[in-house]
Structures are given as structure tokens and as C-alpha cells.
Amino acid sequence: MLFTRVATLLAVLGVAAAAPPTGNPTKPYRLKTTVVSGDATKNNLYVQSYHTGAGLNDVALVSEGGSAAFLNGTYQQFDLSGSTFPSGLKLAYNQYYTRWLDTQINAGYGDEGFSFNGSGLISSNPQFQGWLVCDWYHGVPQLFWQYYYADIELPSSCAKVELHRANLA
Numbered sequence: 001m002l003f004t005r006v007a008t009l010l011a012v013l014g015v016a017a018a019a020p021p022t023g024n025p026t027k028p029y030r031l032k033t034t035v036v037s038g039d040a041t042k043n044n045l046y047v048q049s050y051h052t053g054a055g056l057n058d059v060a061l062v063s064e065g066g067s068a069a070f071l072n073g074t075y076q077q078f079d080l081s082g083s084t085f086p087s088g089l090k091l092a093y094n095q096y097y098t099r100w101l102d103t104q105i106n107a108g109y110g111d112e113g114f115s116f117n118g119s120g121l122i123s124s125n126p127q128f129q130g131w132l133v134c135d136w137y138h139g140v141p142q143l144f145w146q147y148y149y150a151d152i153e154l155p156s157s158c159a160k161v162e163l164h165r166a167n168l169a
């Protein structure tokens with residue numbers, strides 16, 4: 001019991017070595033944006049799944065609410081209400097030669113390699129260059145990830161953001 005608490009605390013603090021590789025879910029949190037550059041209205045928004053099909057979600061940002069997230073080993077999972085299967089964050093490779101790509105929350109554990117440091121949620125994917133939020137095709141702010149090109153000019157509705165842990169509503 002004490003060990004579990006200590007392990008959870010260490011995991012929350014981002015001490016990766018303390019978390020067993022097969023997963024030891026952290027306590028739930030919401031992911032909240034901190035704007036680094038670009039559209040300041042994208043500050044203090046919460047990550048929320050946006051249903052697009054059975055077991056498929058795009059990633060939207062909302063000013064109130066937000067999906068319950070937890071880190072399980074290096075999987076960034078979500079506890080989606082009414083869901084009987086696990087859901088995890090993916091850096092989608094669904095387009096080519098673009099300057100940024102979609103993120104998704106799909107059935108399954110999602111991508112490996114997520115952790116937190118002082119810059120918030122990061123991926124160990126060597127192409128990962130950070131998070132973007134832009135007004136997009138669902139008519140709401142959506143989450144994207146930058147790859148390859150770090151220095152790009154962004155559309156005016158976009159912001160480069162960090163995703164930090166915040167308490168659940």
C-alpha cells in the first residue's frame with residue numbers, strides 16, 4: 001500500500017524509473033494547455049476526446065470539462081465515459097509532407113513513449129517537435145503535433161502549446 005503510494009507519487013513527479021514497464025496507472029488528471037507562442041485564446045484549454053467513429057476520436061480542446069487522462073507506463077490513456085475498452089493517445093501519421101499531423105484518441109493503448117517533464121507531456125518519438133492547437137474542421141480548437149519542422153509560420157488561429165497536468169473538474 002505504502003509502496004503503491006510512493007510509486008504513484010514518483011510516477012506523478014515524472015520519475016520514470018519508478019514505474020514498472022508494464023504499466024501502473026497514475027491518478028487521473030486533465031491535460032491543460034499553456035500557450036508558448038501564437039493565439040493567446042488557446043491558453044488554459046482542456047483536452048477532450050471528439051467522437052468520430054466506434055473507438056475513434058479526434059482530440060478537441062474545451063474551456064470547461066476535459067477528458068480524464070492517466071499515464072500507464074508510457075501510454076497516455078484516457079478514461080472515456082461509458083467506454084468498456086482502453087483508449088490511448090496516438091500521434092497519427094495519416095497525411096504526407098504536411099507541416100503538422102493529427103492526434104487521435106483511439107481504442108487501445110495508443111502510442112508508447114509518453115512522459116512528463118517541465119515542458120509538460122512529451123513523446124519520445126524522435127520526430128516529435130511539440131503540440132499545436134488550431135481552429136479546425138470540427139469547428140472547435142483541435143490538437144496537432146509538429147514533426148520535422150520546428151520553425152514554421154502558423155495560421156493565425158494556431159498556438160504552439162504545452163500540455164500540463166491539471167486536477168479533474
Ligand SMILES: *[C@@H]1O[C@H](CO)[C@@H](O)[C@H](O)[C@H]1NC(C)=O
Pocket residue numbers: 021022023024025072073077086109
Ligand atoms: C496498462 O497497460 C497494460 C499493458 O501495458 C495493460 O495490461 C493494462 O490493462 C493497462 N491498464 C489500464 C488501466 O488500462
Ligand SMILES: *[C@@H]1O[C@H](CO)[C@@H](O)[C@H](O)[C@H]1NC(C)=O
Pocket residue numbers: 117118119122
Ligand atoms: C522536456 O523534454 C523535451 C524533449 O526532450 C525537451 O525539448 C525540453 O527542453 C524538456 N523540458 C524541460 C523543461 O526539461
